[in-house]
Amino acid sequence: xxGLELFTTVTYAHFLFLSFVLFALGVLGVLLRRNLIVVxxxxxxxxxAVNLTFITFAKALNQLDGQIFVFxxxxxxxxxxxxxxxxxxxxxxxxxEVNIRFFQFLKG
Amino acid sequence: xxxxxxxxxxxxxxxxxxLLLFVASKIxxxxxxxxxxxxxxxxxxxxxxxxxxxxxxFYLTAILFIIFDIEIIFLYPWAVSLKEFLAQGLxxxxxxxxxxFLLIFIFGLWWEIKSKALDWE
Amino acid sequence: xxxxxxxxxxxALKLIFFFLMMVQMVPLLVWLERRGAGFIxxxxxxxxxGPFGLTQLLADAVKFLMKEEFIPQKAVKFLFYGAPIFxxxxxxxxxxxxxxxxxxxxxxxxxxxxxxxxxxxxxQGYEVGVGIVFILAAASLAVYSxxxxxxxxxxxxSLLGAIRASSQIISYELALGLTIVAVVxxxxxxxxxxxxxxxxxxxxxxxxxxxxxxxxLPNWGIFYQPIGAFLFLAASFAESNRLPFDLPEGEAELxxxxxxxxxxxxxxxxxxxxxxxxxxxxxxxxxxxxxGYELPFLTSQELLAIYQEAFGVGLTSSLLNALTHFAVFMxxxxxxxxxxIHVRWTLPRFRYDQLMELGWKTMLPWALGNLLLTAxxxxxxxxx
Amino acid sequence: MVEALLFWFLALxxxxxxxxxxxxxxxxxxxxxxxVSMIGISGLFAFLGADFIAGVQVIVYAGAVLVxxxxxxxxxxxxxxxxxxxxxxLSRIFKVASVGFLLGGLIGVMVLEFSWILPVFMQSSPQxxxxxxxxxxxxxxxxxxxxxxxxxxLLLVVAVGAVALARSRGGTHERA
Numbered sequence: 001x002x003g004l005e006l007f008t009t010v011t012y013a014h015f016l017f018l019s020f021v022l023f024a025l026g027v028l029g030v031l032l033r034r035n036l037i038v039v040x041x042x043x044x045x046x047x048x049a050v051n052l053t054f055i056t057f058a059k060a061l062n063q064l065d066g067q068i069f070v071f072x073x074x075x076x077x078x079x080x081x082x083x084x085x086x087x088x089x090x091x092x093x094x095x096x097e098v099n100i101r102f103f104q105f106l107k108g
Numbered sequence: 109x110x111x112x113x114x115x116x117x118x119x120x121x122x123x124x125x126x127l128l129l130f131v132a133s134k135i136x137x138x139x140x141x142x143x144x145x146x147x148x149x150x151x152x153x154x155x156x157x158x159x160x161x162x163x164x165x166f167y168l169t170a171i172l173f174i175i176f177d178i179e180i181i182f183l184y185p186w187a188v189s190l191k192e193f194l195a196q197g198l199x200x201x202x203x204x205x206x207x208x209f210l211l212i213f214i215f216g217l218w219w220e221i222k223s224k225a226l227d228w229e
Numbered sequence: 230x231x232x233x234x235x236x237x238x239x240x241a242l243k244l245i246f247f248f249l250m251m252v253q254m255v256p257l258l259v260w261l262e263r264r265g266a267g268f269i270x271x272x273x274x275x276x277x278x279g280p281f282g283l284t285q286l287l288a289d290a291v292k293f294l295m296k297e298e299f300i301p302q303k304a305v306k307f308l309f310y311g312a313p314i315f316x317x318x319x320x321x322x323x324x325x326x327x328x329x330x331x332x333x334x335x336x337x338x339x340x341x342x343x344x345x346x347x348x349x350x351x352x353q354g355y356e357v358g359v360g361i362v363f364i365l366a367a368a369s370l371a372v373y374s375x376x377x378x379x380x381x382x383x384x385x386x387s388l389l390g391a392i393r394a395s396s397q398i399i400s401y402e403l404a405l406g407l408t409i410v411a412v413v414x415x416x417x418x419x420x421x422x423x424x425x426x427x428x429x430x431x432x433x434x435x436x437x438x439x440x441x442x443x444x445x446l447p448n449w450g451i452f453y454q455p456i457g458a459f460l461f462l463a464a465s466f467a468e469s470n471r472l473p474f475d476l477p478e479g480e481a482e483l484x485x486x487x488x489x490x491x492x493x494x495x496x497x498x499x500x501x502x503x504x505x506x507x508x509x510x511x512x513x514x515x516x517x518x519x520x521g522y523e524l525p526f527l528t529s530q531e532l533l534a535i536y537q538e539a540f541g542v543g544l545t546s547s548l549l550n551a552l553t554h555f556a557v558f559m560x561x562x563x564x565x566x567x568x569x570i571h572v573r574w575t576l577p578r579f580r581y582d583q584l585m586e587l588g589w590k591t592m593l594p595w596a597l598g599n600l601l602l603t604a605x606x607x608x609x610x611x612x613x
Numbered sequence: 614m615v616e617a618l619l620f621w622f623l624a625l626x627x628x629x630x631x632x633x634x635x636x637x638x639x640x641x642x643x644x645x646x647x648x649v650s651m652i653g654i655s656g657l658f659a660f661l662g663a664d665f666i667a668g669v670q671v672i673v674y675a676g677a678v679l680v681x682x683x684x685x686x687x688x689x690x691x692x693x694x695x696x697x698x699x700x701x702x703l704s705r706i707f708k709v710a711s712v713g714f715l716l717g718g719l720i721g722v723m724v725l726e727f728s729w730i731l732p733v734f735m736q737s738s739p740q741x742x743x744x745x746x747x748x749x750x751x752x753x754x755x756x757x758x759x760x761x762x763x764x765x766x767l768l769l770v771v772a773v774g775a776v777a778l779a780r781s782r783g784g785t786h787e788r789a
Contacts, residue, residue, distance in 0.1 A: 010620040015657065016723055018624050022650075024716040025631040031708040032698050035640050037682060041647050044678065045631055048654050051670075059661045064749045067666050068757055071182075074673050075764050078178050079771040081678045082171045085685050086778035089167065092689055100699075110355040111619060111659055114322060117244045117354065121321050124248070125314035125498055132494035133298035147303050147384045147490070164779060166396045167688055169585070170681040171775045173399040175768050176593075177677050180406040181669055182761065183600075184362065185750035187414040190607065192747055193754070199608045202754050205762070206604075212765040214597060216772045217589075225776045226589045228582035359746065362668030366655075369676025373648065376683055380641065392684060399680065419665075419746070 015056040022049035036091065036098040040084050047077045165228060172220060179213050236348055240355075247329075247354045248321045255504045256286035262570050269574045296493030301383060304490065308381025313491065313498035316374040320505025322367040325354020327512045328422045330522050330554040331529040333547040352522075352551050353422070360421040361409055364513065368468070371506065372398055375487050378499070382490040390486030393581065394470060400588040401467035401474075407596035408457045408464065411603045412517045415453050424450075425521030429528045436610050447525040450518040456599045458518040460592060462568070465510035467588065469503060471569055473576040474584060511565035515558065522558040529554055620660060627653030638698075644682045651675045665746045 022045060029042025051070045058066025092098050186206050193202040220226050260275065260283060267274025275282035300309055330352030337347040357363040372395045379391020416424045428449055433442040451458045467474040488499050515521060523529060529550060536546035579587070630650025634643045651674040658667035699705065753761060 007621070008614060008617050010617050013723060014620060014624070015661070017720065018627065018657070020716055020719045020723075021628065022631055022654075023719075024712050025628075025635055027712050027715065028709065029635050031712065032635070032705065034699055037686060038634070038640050038643050041634060041643060041679075041682060044674070045634065045647065045650065048651065048674070052654060052657060055658050055661050055663050055666065058663070064745065064752055067663055067745075067749050068753050070663075070666055071669070071753070072760065072764065074669065075178050075182075075768070078174050078673055078678055079767060081681060082174050082771050082775045083778070085167075085681060086171060086775040089164070089685060089688075090778055098689065110357065111623075111656055112615065113240065113244060113325075113355040115619075115622070115656075116241060117248065117322060117325055118318055120245060121248060121317045122314055125317050128494055128498070129298075129310060129314065132294050132296070135294050136297045136493065138297055138299065147301055147382075164688075166392050167681070167685055168776065168779050169396050169400060170677075170684050171779070172772060173403065174673075174677045174681055175772045175775070176403050177399075177406065178673060179765065179768055180403060180410065181672060182764075183407075183410045184413060184419075184669075185665070185746055185753055187410045188417060188419055189747040189750035190414055190604070191417040192751065194608065194611050198755070199612050203604055203608045205754060205758050207601075208762060209765040210597070210601065212762075212769050216769045217593065217597075219773060220776065221590055223776065225780075226585070228585050357664075359664045359668055362665055362672070366668040366671035366676065369672050372676070372680050373645075373683075376680070376687070377645075380687055388687065392687065395680065395684065399677070402676075 012056055012060050015052060019049045019052040019056070022046075022052065034100050036088050036100060037085070039100065040081065040088070044077055044081065047073055168225060172225070176213070176217070179209070182209070233345070235345055239348075239350065243350070244325055244354045247325050251321055251324050251505050251508060252501055254508060255501045256290065258504050258507075258566060258570075259289070259500075260286050261566070262573070265567070265570045266574050269571070290497075293494050293497045298493060301490050303383030305381045305383065308377045309490075310495070312374045312378035312381055313495040313502075315377065316371075316499050316502030317505070319367045319369075319371040319374075320502055320509055323364045323509045324505065324512065326357045326360050326363050326367075326421070327509070327516060328353040328356075328425055328522060329558050330551040331533075333544075333551040335544055351422075352555055356422060357420075359419040361413065361419050364509070365406065365409070368506075368509070369402065371502075374499075374502065378491070379487040382487070384490050386489045387487050390489065394487055397470070397474065397584060397588070398468055400585060401464045401592065404460055404588065404592035404596045405464040405468060407593070407600055408454075408461045409517075411454055411457045411596075411600045412450065412461075414600070414603055414607060415450065421516050421521070424516060425523060428520045429523055431526070437613055447520055449520045449525075454518060454599070454603065456595065457603070458514070460596050460599065461514055461517065464592060465507075465514065466569070466572065467584075469506040469510055469569075471507065471573055473572070473579055475578060507566065507569055508562065511562045511569070512558075514565055515561045519561055522554040524554070524557055616660075620657075623653050623656040623660065626650075627657065629653075641683060641686045644679055644686060647682075648675050648679050651679065662745065665749070 026042045026044075026046030026049060029045065030039050033039055033042065051073055054066040054070045054073070058064060058070075088098050183206065186202060190199070190202065193199050263285075264274040264276075264282070275285040278285045278288050300306060328351065332349055332351045335348040335350070338345055375391050375394045375398075379387045379389075379394075382388075412424075413419060416427050418424060418427075428447070430448050431442060431444045432446040432448045432452055433440060434453070435441075446452060488496055491499060524532065532553060533546060533550045536549050540546045540549070627650050630646045630648070630653060633646035634650065637643045637646060652671060655667040655670040655675075658664075658670055699708075
């Protein structure tokens with residue numbers, strides 16, 4: 001069972017690794033997707049990956065500050081989603097689509 | 109949190125629903141009909157619209173819900189540990205702190221009501 | 230889930246039991262609802278099939294099973310089938326976190342040449358430390374099945390009904406959340422089991438340094454939170470889409486709301502989900518404000534002592550104790566469910582703008598005021 | 614052993630949701646897969662003993678933020694998208710490669726720093742979590758009181774701003 005230890009015991013490293021992968025997937029979503037709403041969802045995923053890191057360290061260091069920061073990050077994320085979607089709806093009203101192509105209209 | 113139990117139950121419920129639907133689909137007799145599988149429109153011919161307009165109010169409601177929901181969630185840790193605050197002599201301190209927060213909350217709600225963001229005509 | 234094989238399997242069986250109990254209560258409630266409607270409207274209701282029409286339920290179930298399974302052309306297949314299955318999950322997850330009775334103990338015994346240690350079971354699917362938060366989280370997922378159904382049907386009435394329903398649910402969730410904050414404040418815990426424990430005995434509380442005890446009243450939450458209890462009841466009507474808040478399926482406007490395209494067993498699953506929400510709401514109301522599974526003037530320990538005197542210490546008395554409290558809890562739930570049914574056949578439906586106005590401009594301020602008042606009185610009475 | 618199984622199950626659910634969100638062209642399906650991912654993450658929080666945060670995660674993300682996303686997507690009625698992914702094979706390869714580089718760097722740092730490879734055990738006793746919430750509240754309402762107030766102001770600003778933005782002049786929908 002020596003070789004299987006990676007799978008049979010869960011370590012903090014597992015959580016950190018998972019959160020890195022989630023963060024990378026979020027970055028990929030921001031870079032590759034063209035729908036503004038999906039881009040925002042990818043940002044939410046990145047924030048969640050960071051939250052996972054916070055909680056992992058809170059547990060590992062036995063300090064609750066990490067949990068409080070997750071609380072704050074969630075608040076910011078919700079606020080960002082609210083304003084961001086309001087902007088997306090405004091863009092949709094104007095251009096009838098929510099594609100990052102919209103940014104080309106922002107040139108002065 | 110008893111995660112294994114929660115996931116077991118969720119899995120069981122899903123399986124239960126799936127099996128019931130499966131059995132129901134096998135028992136009932138099926139008569140295919142072109143008209144039957146059309147979208148239900150109270151018997152009128154189906155009218156295709158390019159986009160169904162949904163009032164922007166619904167989405168505004170959802171946005172305001174997010175904001176107020178977060179504010180309410182902030183109150184939970186305070187409410188649950190008010191006894192401990194009182195035991196430490198921090199009762200009024202925490203109440204005033206949360207009171208200021210709630211005043212901002214109430215001001216927001218008042219503003220939304222006054223600016224007619226919550227009116228449905 | 231448990232230490233050894235027996236405990237794990239018993240716990241799993243317990244979960245399945247609670248889920249099936251919820252499913253089985255639905256036809257009973259439908260029968261009660263139809264008979265109740267008949268009673269209220271001075272007519273008979275279903276009375277042909279079996280005694281008092283009770284086997285009407287079986288006939289209905291068979292009818293649902295025999296119905297043709299069909300899917301509209303425009304529907305998205307995955308969402309269309311997924312929505313009714315998903316509709317069951319939030320209610321059953323929430324129901325299993327509510328305590329239905331006190332703990333009962335199985336003493337150690339030997340069987341099959343093995344020693345099986347003493348077990349302790351609780352009449353509850355699983356015990357969650359942060360019970361209320363868990364239930365709120367599970368209940369907040371209910372919106373998805375509605376949205377999935379509305380979008381997956383490919384019908385504009387369904388979509389409009391779904392968006393209406395989800396808007397309504399999230400609007401009333403705010404008032405509900407605020408009343409629950411006041412409840413949490415009174416008890417100082419998230420755990421439903423602890424709340425039930427705290428409501429034992431006669432009404433007694435510390436008021437400006439004096440202990441006040443009123444012997445003829447039980448120590449129930451309703452005496453601390455009368456406004457909160459009423460707000461909670463009203464908000465849970467809206468959360469479970471019951472009349473007078475059943476705007477999502479206002480027949481005159483939207484055919485049948487988000488389940489316009491559904492029929493047969495898929496419809497039935499939605500029904501189970503909806504009634505499940507009703508059951509959860511009444512169980513929560515009982516747990517918060519009406520003493521949970523406890524009898525008014527006899528705590529579960531006292532009753533256990535009485536049973537132990539009669540049957541001796543052991544499995545019989547503790548099991549009898551648990552079952553008695555289970556019956557008490559079910560009785561209380563049925564009273565609340567009868568209120569749900571009675572209101573449905575008494576009050577007319579709101580208009581949608583009235584509904585939203587009630588939610589945001591009346592219930593939310595009242596819930597806020599209730600919370601502030603509770604907090605002020607609580608802190609003032611404990612410090613001076 | 615049970616813990617390891619639970620962890621891998623949750624990790625797979627989370628990763629499945631995230632990958633599906635990345636690859637599914639239809640934005641509504643993407644939002645639904647993100648819901649799955651969020652629930653997985655909340656399970657991981659509960660695994661790490663942060664029960665309250667896990668509940669809040671589901672209430673806030675799955676119950677509020679993503680409902681808003683799904684509702685807005687339904688409002689737009691984007692049944693299928695003409696172009697879900699960005700164009701250009703070369704730029705795509707470049708993007709994926711740079712993200713891979715980032716991920717490799719992160720993992721490299723973690724592997725070099727061995728001290729985090731400690732086994733973690735699931736906290737399931739209700740007592741621990743209750744005191745956890747209470748301790749958290751103690752910190753939140755004393756040390757972080759100011760940030761808490763500031764967040765209240767921020768949320769007020771967001772509420773006002775979102776209403777103002779939603780009512781700004783637009784094409785398709787009438788002014789509310």
